[in-house]
Amino acid sequence: MKGGSFVVRKIKQQWRNWMTNKMELPADVMMDLPRITMIGQIHIYIENHRGLLTFSDQELRLLLKQGQLLIKGNSFVIKTILPEEILLEGHIDEVTFIE
Numbered sequence: 547m548k549g550g551s552f553v554v555r556k557i558k559q560q561w562r563n564w565m566t567n568k569m570e571l572p573a574d575v576m577m578d579l580p581r582i583t584m585i586g587q588i589h590i591y592i593e594n595h596r597g598l599l600t601f602s603d604q605e606l607r608l609l610l611k612q613g614q615l616l617i618k619g620n621s622f623v624i625k626t627i628l629p630e631e632i633l634l635e636g637h638i639d640e641v642t643f644i645e
Contacts, residue, residue, distance in 0.1 A: 578611050587638045590617060593631050606634055614644040 581593040596609040601624065606617040622636035 580608075580610050580615065582615075582641070584638070584641070587619070589633065589635055590638055590641070591631070591633045595630060595632065598627070598632070603636070606632075608632065610643075612645070616640075616642045616644055618642075 578594065580595055583591040583593075592608060592615065594611075595615065596611060599607040599609050599614065601607075601622070603622045604618065604620050606622060606624075608615045608617075617634065617638060618640040619636050619638040622634055624632060625635050626633040
């Protein structure tokens with residue numbers, strides 16, 4: 547059944563791509579991708595994450611639909627946290643996607 551689930555995932559992905567193009571919808575909406583907005587190196591706002599995995603004043607790790615998002619820096623403070631949104635302040639040095 548593993549082969550069958552791969553085919554189903556591929557068909558769903560193709561359908562989402564087609565719908566995104568035809569309806570001119572943002573890819574993050576149709577494909578369930580995170581939307582990341584950064585202001586310089588001091589603020590980062592992430593929408594559509596799946597949960598907070600780790601947090602310290604130097605690191606934030608979020609679960610995504612596909613993988614994780616790792617943010618490194620210093621003086622981190624979470625200003626806003628909601629089920630699918632987070633606003634982080636501090637000095638951001640690195641943003642990395644982990645598969």
